[in-house]
Amino acid sequence: MPTILRAKCIVAGDAGVGKSSICQVFHSDSAQFPKNYTMTTSVELLVKPVNIPDSRDQVEMYMYDSAGKEIFSENVIKFWDHPSVVMIVYDVTDETSFSSCIKWLERVRAMKSQTNIPGVLIANKIDLDQRRLISPKEGKDLAMSNGLEYFECSAKEMQNVDTPFFYMAHEFHKMYQERLQVYSSLA
Amino acid sequence: MFDVALASGGAQIALSTSSDDSHPPEHMIDGTDETFWTTTGLYPQEVIVRFQALMSINSVELSSYDVQNIALETSESDSIDSFEPLAEKEVERTDHQLQTVEVSVGERRAQCLRIIINSGYDHFVAVHRLKVNGKALHG
Amino acid sequence: MSQRPPTSSRPTSGRAPGTAAGRQPGTATRLTTAMNPAAARPGSRGGQVAGGVALNSQVTVVDRPTTQQGLGGMKTAKPGQGRRQVMDKTYFLGQIRSKINELNAEVVRLTKEIENASDENSSFLAYEKRAEALASEIRDLQGELGDYNTLVDKLTTDEDIQDVEFDCNNLKSQNDRESKKIEEMFDIKKQKEDQIQLLETEMDQERRMADNVVNDMKPEMRQRYMQLKDLNEHLLRQLETGQQELDQLNTKTESLQEELSQSQVKQEAVRLYDQLHELEGKRSSLQEEARMRGTPAEERERLLKQVKEDNQEIASMERQTKEQQEKIDQMRDEITQLDLDIEENQGERNQKYKELKKREESMDEFLSTFDENKMQELTKISEVESNVVTLLENMSRNMGRFTNLPTPKDLMSMKEDLEFKEDEMKKSEMTTIELAAQRDKLQQDLAKMDQFEEKLHEEQVILQRKVADMEKELTTYGDLEKLRADAEEKKKKLMEDRVILQRRREVFKRLIQHLTIKYEGLKTQLNENETYTQLSNLEKKWQHHEQNNYTMKEFISARTMECDYTPISRRVNSIMDHFNAKLQTHMAGKTSY
Numbered sequence: 061m062p063t064i065l066r067a068k069c070i071v072a073g074d075a076g077v078g079k080s081s082i083c084q085v086f087h088s089d090s091a092q093f094p095k096n097y098t099m100t101t102s103v104e105l106l107v108k109p110v111n112i113p114d115s116r117d118q119v120e121m122y123m124y125d126s127a128g129k130e131i132f133s134e135n136v137i138k139f140w141d142h143p144s145v146v147m148i149v150y151d152v153t154d155e156t157s158f159s160s161c162i163k164w165l166e167r168v169r170a171m172k173s174q175t176n177i178p179g180v181l182i183a184n185k186i187d188l189d190q191r192r193l194i195s196p197k198e199g200k201d202l203a204m205s206n207g208l209e210y211f212e213c214s215a216k217e218m219q220n221v222d223t224p225f226f227y228m229a230h231e232f233h234k235m236y237q238e239r240l241q242v243y244s245s246l247a
Numbered sequence: 248m249f250d251v252a253l254a255s256g257g258a259q260i261a262l263s264t265s266s267d268d269s270h271p272p273e274h275m276i277d278g279t280d281e282t283f284w285t286t287t288g289l290y291p292q293e294v295i296v297r298f299q300a301l302m303s304i305n306s307v308e309l310s311s312y313d314v315q316n317i318a319l320e321t322s323e324s325d326s327i328d329s330f331e332p333l334a335e336k337e338v339e340r341t342d343h344q345l346q347t348v349e350v351s352v353g354e355r356r357a358q359c360l361r362i363i364i365n366s367g368y369d370h371f372v373a374v375h376r377l378k379v380n381g382k383a384l385h386g
Numbered sequence: 387m388s389q390r391p392p393t394s395s396r397p398t399s400g401r402a403p404g405t406a407a408g409r410q411p412g413t414a415t416r417l418t419t420a421m422n423p424a425a426a427r428p429g430s431r432g433g434q435v436a437g438g439v440a441l442n443s444q445v446t447v448v449d450r451p452t453t454q455q456g457l458g459g460m461k462t463a464k465p466g467q468g469r470r471q472v473m474d475k476t477y478f479l480g481q482i483r484s485k486i487n488e489l490n491a492e493v494v495r496l497t498k499e500i501e502n503a504s505d506e507n508s509s510f511l512a513y514e515k516r517a518e519a520l521a522s523e524i525r526d527l528q529g530e531l532g533d534y535n536t537l538v539d540k541l542t543t544d545e546d547i548q549d550v551e552f553d554c555n556n557l558k559s560q561n562d563r564e565s566k567k568i569e570e571m572f573d574i575k576k577q578k579e580d581q582i583q584l585l586e587t588e589m590d591q592e593r594r595m596a597d598n599v600v601n602d603m604k605p606e607m608r609q610r611y612m613q614l615k616d617l618n619e620h621l622l623r624q625l626e627t628g629q630q631e632l633d634q635l636n637t638k639t640e641s642l643q644e645e646l647s648q649s650q651v652k653q654e655a656v657r658l659y660d661q662l663h664e665l666e667g668k669r670s671s672l673q674e675e676a677r678m679r680g681t682p683a684e685e686r687e688r689l690l691k692q693v694k695e696d697n698q699e700i701a702s703m704e705r706q707t708k709e710q711q712e713k714i715d716q717m718r719d720e721i722t723q724l725d726l727d728i729e730e731n732q733g734e735r736n737q738k739y740k741e742l743k744k745r746e747e748s749m750d751e752f753l754s755t756f757d758e759n760k761m762q763e764l765t766k767i768s769e770v771e772s773n774v775v776t777l778l779e780n781m782s783r784n785m786g787r788f789t790n791l792p793t794p795k796d797l798m799s800m801k802e803d804l805e806f807k808e809d810e811m812k813k814s815e816m817t818t819i820e821l822a823a824q825r826d827k828l829q830q831d832l833a834k835m836d837q838f839e840e841k842l843h844e845e846q847v848i849l850q851r852k853v854a855d856m857e858k859e860l861t862t863y864g865d866l867e868k869l870r871a872d873a874e875e876k877k878k879k880l881m882e883d884r885v886i887l888q889r890r891r892e893v894f895k896r897l898i899q900h901l902t903i904k905y906e907g908l909k910t911q912l913n914e915n916e917t918y919t920q921l922s923n924l925e926k927k928w929q930h931h932e933q934n935n936y937t938m939k940e941f942i943s944a945r946t947m948e949c950d951y952t953p954i955s956r957r958v959n960s961i962m963d964h965f966n967a968k969l970q971t972h973m974a975g976k977t978s979y
Binding site: 101 | 925928929932933937939943944947
């Protein structure tokens, strides 16, 4: 029987970078992209199972699409206990969103400081090429210096949105396998 | 006084929030530390063990790994509504060693025991063995 | 001693009640009366202080301080403010002493000021000298600065030193020329002065000669001469005085005219005087006429005579004018004739002139293009020459070959051979092509064969594995009993699992029900809560606003991106750098002297 793992994935980032769009595009399998900007108040929960290749196991991604506005930050932190994986999103046309990535990451990591939480850094809105202010190299450097994996995507073009989720699911599954090894060695 | 939470003694897992086929919750009540039950992520997780009959329990012992906070509830009947809290305990972290959690209860009548793992030190938690000391209540 | 009131302001003791401001609106009105003579009235203009400061209080300004008894004069400081009431000798002595002290003090002060002034004067002279010296220094330095500036300009504009020397030489020659001119002028001036000297000496000589003549004259003549000389002098003096009087009178009339022009009354008077003059003149003339009038007959005769005279004059004048007109016409005809003649001559000459000019133009053109055409023609000639040379060479070579020409029969046979060989060649070409195609095909076949072989190998391996597996399975399937037992076991286990899982499902369902009921309860509780509904409404509104915000921001950023000039500026800068670098290399390559 295939094992179904459950991962709590916290999607965080500044307001208006595209977290809800990414989550909805991934959740609907690139069927729909929210054209109008709807500000997320508090947290939206979306669940989607991801198949792990070379295995019959599935990882259910519980995406906690959190609000980006600072006013909601206290409220949103209440939903952030025991994160499994983290996804920090920033907008390549907005430099402030890039510089706040570290802030968001620290907030999430503070919820569970003893364990290593795998995560990804997402550069969204790469379709706005002329307004792009942050180079991929900068993003990659920030991701590497904080132990995150760097991905670029465009929720509007529905391009490369699935890859970070697959990566996170894979990492989670890998962690599970490692844990099983550890538990087996204890006995 | 014997371990009432043994599968061979008729205890069953009534409910488990995580189920991996290779590490089912039955491994908790098989009486050995070698096999274990693992959670599949997220908290809180819970397991409800149902004894063969209404028992009077004195203490609960757990061999686990990476558990941080655990809560116990008991119920005298099979229904979900009647669980009463028994104990709550913070567990220390032990690296590469099983944690042993002991909770003394006094006398408590219970048919079902509910173990709630509220948080763990890692994403997953393993429970190798569950031992409930008690005796059967007759009548 | 009481304070002397400042000369520009009113004394505060006589202030009328109501001036709360402590400023002096009296002065203000005074100032305004001076500034708008047409419109100012003391008291009414209190609101328009010259400084533009608004008067907040309602001030009734009066110019002259009033007491209760009516207008009073300027009040000096009242007695009883420190003065003695009894004025006797000692009082006046005291007063005098105080005055003397004051005077002494003033004297001392004035002497000090005088000393200061003299010191300052002397120092002033010294400073002036220093200033002059510094000014001259400054002039020198400015001259140097100008030189350096020109030098820097020359350096920055990369002028050759030759140009600079050239300019220098130009300036020197110019300077020389100008100095020469000045010398010439100086010489001329000297000459003129010498001439003046000569003339003066001549004049002296003439005067002496005149004196001699006068002395040689007879005494009568001399007397008359002297008389005339005196008369001459006298008249000269009279002339001078008359001239002076005239000047005076002129200035006087001018001043009087100015006065007149300023005052209207006097202008009127002058006009009336003029009128009077005229009328008096008319009157006198009329009176004369009245006197002179005789009988009407005499008058008529006189008038007739006058008329006749006038007619005669008119007739003579008309004749004169006619003659003049005829003369004018004649002259005009002559002029036109001359013009025509000139034009005829000119016409012929003009044409010739025009033709010659045209020819000259064509010749100039020809001359200018002559060089180019010449070059072109020369190149053409050289090309043609080379062509001719090559053709001649070819011809000579062919002529040489003529000797080796075969006979017509041989030619025919050779042609046949040629055709035959050509056919053969074509055939062999085609065969090569075919052979190449066949070779390619065979090579492909070979490659395919290799692939087949590999695939066969793989298949063989797979099949061997399959055989092994099948053999294993054979063993397992051979053991039917075991299989059955295994199946039974599995079935049992699965049934047990099923039971367990079903039970668990039940428990789960119950738990879920329990939780959903709790959840629904909480939800209804929440929805009943007014604050929650209000908050959710406000949140919706906020979401709506945020949407608008976001679309606006997107619009703004899209638009700013359109107007973004930074990439263009970057491109421009890079192109400029490129261009400058190229220029530099070009210039570096050019300048080598």
